[in-house]
Structure formats: structure tokens, C-alpha cells
Amino acid sequence: MIGNEFHQAWLLHRRSYKERSVIAEFLVAGHGRVAMVVRGVRQSKSRLASLLQPFHQVMVRWNGRGELKTLVDLELDRFTFLTGERLYCGFYANELLLRSMIPGQLVDGMTDLYREILTHLNQNAPLEPLLRSFELDLLQLCGYAPSLDRDVSGAPLQEGMVYRFEPEHGLVLTHGPVGYHERPFCYTAQLLKTLSVRDFSDAELYPGFKRFTRQAMKPLIGDRPMQSRMLFTNRKP
Numbered sequence: 001m002i003g004n005e006f007h008q009a010w011l012l013h014r015r016s017y018k019e020r021s022v023i024a025e026f027l028v029a030g031h032g033r034v035a036m037v038v039r040g041v042r043q044s045k046s047r048l049a050s051l052l053q054p055f056h057q058v059m060v061r062w063n064g065r066g067e068l069k070t071l072v073d074l075e076l077d078r079f080t081f082l083t084g085e086r087l088y089c090g091f092y093a094n095e096l097l098l099r100s101m102i103p104g105q106l107v108d109g110m111t112d113l114y115r116e117i118l119t120h121l122n123q124n125a126p127l128e129p130l131l132r133s134f135e136l137d138l139l140q141l142c143g144y145a146p147s148l149d150r151d152v153s154g155a156p157l158q159e160g161m162v163y164r165f166e167p168e169h170g171l172v173l174t175h176g177p178v179g180y181h182e183r184p185f186c187y188t189a190q191l192l193k194t195l196s197v198r199d200f201s202d203a204e205l206y207p208g209f210k211r212f213t214r215q216a217m218k219p220l221i222g223d224r225p226m227q228s229r230m231l232f233t234n235r236k237p
Contacts, residue, residue, distance in 0.1 A: 004171055006059040007031060008077060011052060011112060012094045016042070024052060024071065027085050027097060027114055036062050036071040041111040048074055054120060055080040055090055067103055086121045092228040093117050093134060095132060099221035101144055126207070129200035135213040136198075144220045148196030157189040165212065167219050187212060 008029040017023045020042045028034045041048045051058060057078040062069040082090045097114065101107060117134050139145040150156055151163060152170040163171040163187045175184060191208045200206075 004061065006075070008111070008113075009034075009058050009060045011054050011056070011097050012052075012117075013056070014038075014052065022052070025098060027101075027111060028060065030106070031104075031113045032091070032096070032105050032110065033101040034062070034069060035067065035103055036060070036069040037098075038063075038071045039234065040076075040170055051076050051218040053096060053099070055082055075076070077128050080118055080122060081122055085127060086124075087130060088228060089127055090118070090121055091231060092113070092226065093209050095226055095228045096135070098216075100138060101224075102108055107141050113137050113141060128206050129198070132200070132209050135217060136195075139216055139220065140211075142217070142220055146216050148192050154160060157193060159189055162186055163189060163192060165215060167215055174213075185215060 008134050010025040011024055012027055012033070013025040014022045017037060020040045021037055024038050025033050026036060038048060038052060040046055041052055043049075044159075051074055056076060057080065059077050060148045061072040061074075093114070097110070098118055101110070113134070117130065120130050136145065146165070146167070147170055150171070151173055154165075157163065157171070158173070162174050163186070164174050164185060165171055173190065184219050187208060191205055192212075194202070194205060195209050195212060200209075203237050
């Protein structure tokens with residue numbers, strides 16, 4: 001039960017509920033992921049319909065003691081409009097947050113991370129570095145970040161060597177033939193060290209960065225395909 005207090009929030013997802021309502025999943029500052037019934041929003045005269053949109057920063061009040069709350073009021077705090085690939089990247093970020101957080105779980109730093117990616121998406125920041133950094137930061141906040149500069153024994157990565165990434169454990173030194181780093185879950189020490197310091201100056205490493213972060217995310221979000229990736233045609237997050 002929240003009472004009359006407003007809390008800053010962002011809509012992550014909504015789905016139909018009964019005839020005229022929706023269940024909205026919000027990221028709420030100080031509360032984490034909160035699901036709320038929004039009554040009557042699917043009516044033609046609902047004032048909330050235009051406000052209940054992804055990426056807008058809003059202020060919400062709700063009540064209820066169970067996992068599913070009821071929205072009492074919503075006010076717009078700040079508009080955010082994304083288009084094209086930046087819109088798809090925003091949906092991708094939203095889906096990652098939904099898959100990463102348990103309802104009611106408060107993860108310190110999550111709202112700051114979300115504000116940051118929305119700001120950068122609005123400012124036309126390069127997408128590949130932005131998405132990879134977001135994924136790494138999300139892993140860090142949720143306690144799933146793998147070491148990128150040391151192997152499972154704690155030894156520093158060796159130049160010129162190839163490491164196999166085991167998501168539940170870490171990096172394992174391999175002694176495969178030339179081209180071994182192109183196998184699934186295998187990476188050069190150079191690529192891993194470059195990613196560890198967030199050096200995105202070499203675009204040729206982008207596919208390897210993406211492959212690594214997707215594998216690193218699986219223990220956190222599971223194997224189910226990301227729906228937001230289907231929005232992309234020539235380019236995927």
C-alpha cells in the first residue's frame with residue numbers, strides 16, 4: 001500500500017487485461033519492477049492512454065498489498081520519443097530489464113542505468129557501444145558480470161591465447177589450433193581485454209563483443225528468444 005505518494009517510473013511493458021484495462025509493468029524508482037492494473041485505459045476517452053507509453057518518465061501512485069497493484073494516478077514528468085533503430089533498442093533495453101528483475105525486487109542503480117541509456121538513445125550515441133555497455137552494466141548490477149581480464153584460476157589473461165567462456169564459471173585457457181577463437185564460446189585474450197576496458201574503437205571486434213554479451217546474459221535472462229530482436233531487419237542489438 002503506497003497511499004498518496006507519487007513515485008518516478010517508466011513503463012516497460014503493457015498487456016491487455018479484461019475488456020477495458022491493461023496490466024502495466026513499470027520500473028519504479030525506489031521499488032524496482034512493479035506490475036499494476038490500469039483500469040479503463042482502453043476506453044476511447046481515457047486520459048491515460050496517451051501517457052501510458054514506453055520511455056516517458058512519469059509519476060505514479062498505486063495501492064494494493066499483493067504482487068499485482070492497482071494504479072491510482074499517473075502524471076507525465078518528461079516526454080521521450082525514439083524512432084527507427086533507436087526505438088527498437090529502447091524496446092530491447094525494456095525487455096532485458098523485464099527478464100532481469102523479479103517483480104518487487106529492488107536493484108540498486110537500475111533506475112540510473114535506465115535513465116542513462118534513454119538519454120544516450122536520445123542524443124544519437126553510437127548504438128553498438130551503447131548496447132554492449134548497457135548489457136555489461138546490467139550484468140554487473142544483477143551480480144552476473146563475468147571477469148574479462150582473468151581466467152577461472154584468477155590468472156591474468158595471456159596475450160595471444162584463446163579462452164573458452166563458460167557462463168556459469170568464467171574463462172578457461174584453451175590450446176586449440178588457428179581459428180579456434182571462431183568457435184562458439186571461444187575468444188581471444190585481445191578481444192576480452194578490449195571489452196573489459198570498454199574500448200569500442202575497433203568496429204571489427206563488434207561481432208565478437210555481441211556474441212560474448214549474449215552468452216553472458218543467458219544465466220540471467222534464460223534461453224527464451226528476445227522478442228525485441230525480431231523488430232530488427234538488417235541490424236540486431
